[in-house]
Amino acid sequence: MEDKKTWNRNEQWSDEIELLKSIIAQTELVETTKWGGIVYTWNNRNIIGLGGFKNYFTIWFFNGVFLPDEKNVLVNAGEGVTKGLRQWRFTSKAEVEEKLVLHYVNQAITNEKNGLSIKPEKKTVEPSxxxxxxxxxxxxxxxxxxxxxxxxxxxxxxxxxxxxxxxxxxxxxxxxxxxxxxxxxxxxxxxx
Incomplete structure (x- = not known):
């Protein structure tokens, strides 16, 4: 039986990620593990994920492009590649404002309920x-x-x-x- 792979940077930010998890627990999202990382779903749809990286820990919003980013905290992790995903990066617990995190997460849930999502583009290949x-x-x-x-x-x-x-x-x-x-x-x- 294969060992399940897990996101290896989460240990570095375990306290910070636990803080985010405690905030997200106040919502209707369901915690699961996908691709070795922490993902929260609503109605089996991916809404947000949590993870740690070398220099920061983050919440990523799968359809973050639709979030009104009033505080200008979201970044496109793969400019020119990533269409819908947006990250909110933190470097310490002190940067995490519970009310603001809840506001963004609840807005992401509302957007999903309203059907706002990026549909993958079908790539057509022309033969040479x-x-x-x-x-x-x-x-x-x-x-x-x-x-x-x-x-x-x-x-x-x-x-x-x-x-x-x-x-x-x-x-x-x-x-x-x-x-x-x-x-x-x-x-x-x-x-x-």
Whole structure:
């Protein structure tokens, strides 16, 4: 049986995180563990998480982009990457104002109840000219490829087009040809 991984920086901030937990316990959120960290949910929806990092401990709001940040305390941890998540970082217990934390957490709950959330964008992958040219050399390959679900098509496209060298692309294409003709997805052997 595998050991469950836990967030390894929480011990460094254990007293501070316990303070945040005692504040959040005053809300209707349910504490759980996800991805090895402390996550609070409402109606099985992720609302906030708690964690410790090297230089700070934090509350992250999964849909924090919708919070009116009156006190300007929220930061985007991954500028240009993270769309909805926002963090509120602390470096000491003295920075934690119970009323303000409750205000932000309750606003996050209200936003979730009102359906405010970032929906993940579906990424479309366009096949390269190389991929299309090789595929179009054999009508049976085209038909078999088109019979796959968009998800499986995407796997094939990314497998070929992620290669940097033309020789590697050719080698990979030769490898997938029998799979296409046999109606076997690129990663089918790993699926249950």
């Amino acid at each position: 000219g190389f991929f299309l040219a090789k595929l179009n050399e054999n009508q049976a390959l085209v038909e078999q490829f088109n019979a796959f679900s968009p998800y499986k098509q995407k796997e094939f496209i990314e497998y070929i087009d992620s290669a940097k060298q033309e020789k590697t692309k050719l080698d990979r294409f030769e490898k997938i040809k029998p799979m296409l003709l046999a109606n076997i997805g690129l990663n089918d052997k790993y699926r249950k």
